[in-house]
Amino acid sequence: MAIVGKALIAQGGGPTAVINQSLVGVINELKRYPNITKIYGALNGVQGIVDENFLDLTLETSHNLEEVANTVSSALCSTRVKPDADFCGKIFEVLKAHDIRYFFYIGGNDSADTVRIVSEFAEKANYELVCTHVPKTIDNDLRQNDHTPGFGSAARFVVQAFKGVNMDVRSLNGIYIGIVMGRDAGFLTASASLAQEFEGDGPHLVYLPERPFTKEKFIEDVKKAYDKYGKCLIAVSEGIRTPDGKSFLESVKGDLEKDPHGNAQLSGNGALGDTLADILKEAQVAKRVRADTFGYLQRSFYECVSDTDRFEAREAGEKAVQYAINGGKSGSVSIKRVGEYAVDYVLSDLKDVARLARSMPDEFINEEGNGVTEAFKTYCRPLIGSGVKQSARLKAPRVEKILNK
């Protein structure tokens, strides 16, 4: 029989456009179970748990919850705190004090690890607590998952950005570099490839953290593409690395600001884009070189949300509750792909999802390591959702010249 007690939900890590869909999925599904006495939400992730900053979500109206579900970023707010064992022990003490019996944490692989450690504390203390991790990350780098909620909408933003830039650069020519988020995995950068509609459309080059990046090869690649197309669009992951595995940006700029997870600050500035543009200008590849860093817009843009992503984020939340209450076992909800295109959800072991990140498989990257394969595009296409407008071009014939014959 299901345990009687309270449920607690929190959101961790960077926000996405659909993370509140998962939140509302969890809340609404919890409401169906009479053994759930209260539904609490912790503000600011694990920090809010330790500080006992809880909202009583049982008292939210269903209308407001739907409005929140369609609001980007984390409604419960997040944190960059990376809990150690000691911190997780404190989390457990608070859960126990409030008679929390179900703990749901929406986040990436670090959040999954937190869930894992907390569940171990409970086990050791013989306290009945089901700990469930709900997947979320625009980087798409969670193991055990075909893809993760948040990725599809961010990918849609990247695709739309490059579609617009394709038309922009077609109109005014030159070289364009777009820097895309993704420290360890290139999925989001690779999604730019879906912006290719017409022959000659960009991105003509795609650089990923999964393949070594050198200045020399970069110049050579761009020269070749520019000669061929008279323009060049380049999608670059913020996480590109030198052949010895160091961050390319750090190799050029020296030590960068670090976050509590020890990761160098790659987002929130234009350094990488400007560095790459300078390299091309110095090498005199072209006169007009522009670089945009998509930055925070790509993870929380209201008018660019994938419907597929939205539905799946909601379902992941609902399934988390079903697994927790009906199954009574801690774990991480994972998305599996079925056919072309549907998904199924399974409960994975927390240790198989926690900590380590997933990279792009080899079959998604071209041999030269500067582009993606058709297999990747087939993989990615359903994730960005429906209703992506096709660009159109004028088809009228040329008029015969009179003066310049």
Next chain:
Amino acid sequence: MAIVGKALIAQGGGPTAVINQSLVGVINELKRYPNITKIYGALNGVQGIVDENFLDLTLETSHNLEEVANTVSSALCSTRVKPDADFCGKIFEVLKAHDIRYFFYIGGNDSADTVRIVSEFAEKANYELVCTHVPKTIDNDLRQNDHTPGFGSAARFVVQAFKGVNMDVRSLNGIYIGIVMGRDAGFLTASASLAQEFEGDGPHLVYLPERPFTKEKFIEDVKKAYDKYGKCLIAVSEGIRTPDGKSFLESVKGDLEKDPHGNAQLSGNGALGDTLADILKEAQVAKRVRADTFGYLQRSFYECVSDTDRFEAREAGEKAVQYAINGGKSGSVSIKRVGEYAVDYVLSDLKDVARLARSMPDEFINEEGNGVTEAFKTYCRPLIGSGVKQSARLKAPRVEKILNK
């Protein structure tokens, strides 16, 4: 009686999300007049005219034209060439050779100037030619216009970007700087203010080219806002200037790359945002300072188009043809605001629109010169179009603490 002959259309300057609406407005309206023997489109603006690179748009299908109308950026492609009198003379010779009697140029104030000079060549040569300028610019800096096609959609992008970032920074705190296009006029940067929904929402500070910018006041402003809100969102125009009227970025970075119009390259890199972030970090205002430069995305993003803007861009094209053929007089189509909210179109003298740019009026800027007034918001609100989603927040009450009492 209306002159019998061909019509030529071209698009100049930077692209917008709705510039093809104006193009299709001109084409479709021209089709209604039997005195128009052919409709030509010049590729790459004035450069394509001199090179006689024309498409016979008479042979486009109406379906494809509608698809093109909904495609961002300039379907006829553009140019950064700034024609001098000699160049305009060449344009006129080509128009004459092809028996062009109606010339439509969709563009900003530089394009209006080109139209003016070409019309003077025709007049001097006693060649019957009606030259019509159709307004377009995301900067919203055309004189004689309440606002210009292209602005509303770009403003919508900026609003959506800041709305998302509001939720993002609420979730993770810190200081966020968003750099917005606009060399001489601050309208687009100012539009970020419409992202304010809840008490405490950003942008908390807005810096415009119309007011002097100093590092000292900037630090002071941000400190004050950060103390008050525990976070700070800042919208900065790429064109901010020092008190002696120089580009702030050039004052810090030295001479920048120049375009053929003699303008320093402000877009297409992250230099200004990074410079401002470094200023705040050095002054130790906060630890977490992030800067995004919205770059090219803001002028050609498919999923962020204002319906108001789309309709008006189409109408501006149609009205241009009506003025040209029924009125037979050269000029520039201008948008006037009527009531709350409708628009009317008038034909302005080319010399009143050409060359000089319009700045934001004083009543739109706050006294401190670091924000906008309610009058600006009232002005801007209808332009970004309908269907902008309201953000929602959880409203549930707090739970009483047990351990941290």
